[in-house]
Amino acid sequence: MDKFNAFSPLHGFVLLVIALFTATAIVNRRHRAPYCKPVGPFERSYAIAYLMFWIGTFVWLRIGPLYDPPTTYPLQLCHWCGVFASLVLLTGHRPLRAILYFCGIGLCTQALFTPLLVEGPALFPFWFFWITHGTVIGVALYDVIARGYRPTVRDYGIACLTAFTYVVIVLPIDLATGWNYGFVGPGKPDVPSIVDLLGPWPERLLAIALISAAVMGALLLPWLAARSFTAYRSQSAHR
Numbered sequence: 001m002d003k004f005n006a007f008s009p010l011h012g013f014v015l016l017v018i019a020l021f022t023a024t025a026i027v028n029r030r031h032r033a034p035y036c037k038p039v040g041p042f043e044r045s046y047a048i049a050y051l052m053f054w055i056g057t058f059v060w061l062r063i064g065p066l067y068d069p070p071t072t073y074p075l076q077l078c079h080w081c082g083v084f085a086s087l088v089l090l091t092g093h094r095p096l097r098a099i100l101y102f103c104g105i106g107l108c109t110q111a112l113f114t115p116l117l118v119e120g121p122a123l124f125p126f127w128f129f130w131i132t133h134g135t136v137i138g139v140a141l142y143d144v145i146a147r148g149y150r151p152t153v154r155d156y157g158i159a160c161l162t163a164f165t166y167v168v169i170v171l172p173i174d175l176a177t178g179w180n181y182g183f184v185g186p187g188k189p190d191v192p193s194i195v196d197l198l199g200p201w202p203e204r205l206l207a208i209a210l211i212s213a214a215v216m217g218a219l220l221l222p223w224l225a226a227r228s229f230t231a232y233r234s235q236s237a238h239r
Contacts, residue, residue, distance in 0.1 A: 001120045001121045001122040002119065002120045002122040002123055003118065003119070003120045004115070004117050004118055004119055004120045004121075004126060006114060006115055006117075010120070010121075011115070014130050015112060017134075018112070018130070018134040018137070018138060021134070021138065022134075022137070022138035022141055022142060025042070025138070025142055025146070026141070026142055026145050026146045028042075029142070029146035029147070030145070030146050038092060039089065039090060039091075039092070043089040043090070044089070044090060046086075046089065047085075047086035047087070047089040047090045048086075048090075050082065050085070050086045050131070050135055051083065051086045053128075053131065054074075054079075054082060054083060054086075054132075057128050058072075058073075058074050066124070066125070069177070069179065070177075070178075070179045070180070073181070075170055075173065075179075075181035075182070076181055076182060077103060077107060077108070077163070077166055077182055078108045078111060078132060078133060078136060079132065080166075081099070081100060081103055081104045081108055081136045082132040082133075082135050082136050084096045084099050084100045084104070085100055085104065085135050085136050085138075085139035085140070086135070086139075088100050088139060088143055089139060092147070094155070095155075095158050097143055097149050097155070098151060098154075098155030098156070098158045098159050099158065099159050099162050100136070100139065100140045100143065101140050101143065101144065101149065101151050101155070101159070101219065102151070102155065102156060102159030102160075102216040102219055102220075103159050103162060103163060103216070104136045104137060104139075104140040105137065105140045105141070105219060106159075106212070106215045106216040106218075106219050107163070107212055107215070107216070108133060108136050108137065109137055110194060111129075111133050112133055112137060114192075114193055114194060115129065115133075116189045116190075116193055117129050118190075150223055151219070151220055151223050152223070153220065153224070155220075156216060156217065156220045159216055160213060160216065163212055163216075166182065167182065167184055167205075167209075170182045170184060171184050171185070171205075174186075174187075183195050183208070184205060184208065185201070186201040186202075198211075
């Protein structure tokens with residue numbers, strides 16, 4: 001069990017576990033909604049546990065046998081979306097909710113379906129990868145469905161600015177070291193990914209930027225349509 005293959009039965013099982021855990025948390029929160037505090041004990045406990053897990057992981061990766069600079073620094077966007085997910089559970093801070101919704105669902109979801117992972121359950125990276133990505137996507141959905149987050153155009157702008165800032169920080173690091181954090185460097189992942197379809201570097205940077213903005217924009221459209229429909233019905237009712 002030291003190898004992982006995308007689209008294998010194990011991959012499907014992991015996705016099912018994430019889906020069931022997320023759905024259970026959402027149903028439980030909605031069932032208790034009239035009696036819930038803004039931050040319940042489950043939310044607080046999970047958030048703190050994940051933050052401790054995150055910190056412990058990167059300390060151990062830095063000093064332990066798996067230390068590998070191109071892969072074990074906390075420089076992937078998904079790594080920080082995991083931190084934002086915990087902070088959303090703890091604080092409900094609006095800008096963090098925006099980043100988690102647009103960057104988490106819009107940009108990190110592809111890692112669930114085309115994971116750049118080769119280690120199986122016998123190895124620690126398997127667990128960190130799936131717990132982190134499950135936390136990002138699960139909390140983003142939980143925040144919308146169970147806690148009532150509704151994205152706005154301003155939130156979309158915050159998320160785009162965050163993604164741009166991330167690239168501004170990470171790209172020089174990739175160029176200086178030959179690493180490929182954020183998949184914005186000249187290299188490509190060792191396993192097949194969507195990056196293979198985006199052409200040569202640096203031209204693919206523009207493709208990544210446009211696709212990212214479009215995907216996050218698509219996540220905003222249903223909410224804009226819903227608000228427009230509500231406003232139209234309200235106006236019709238008062239005529």
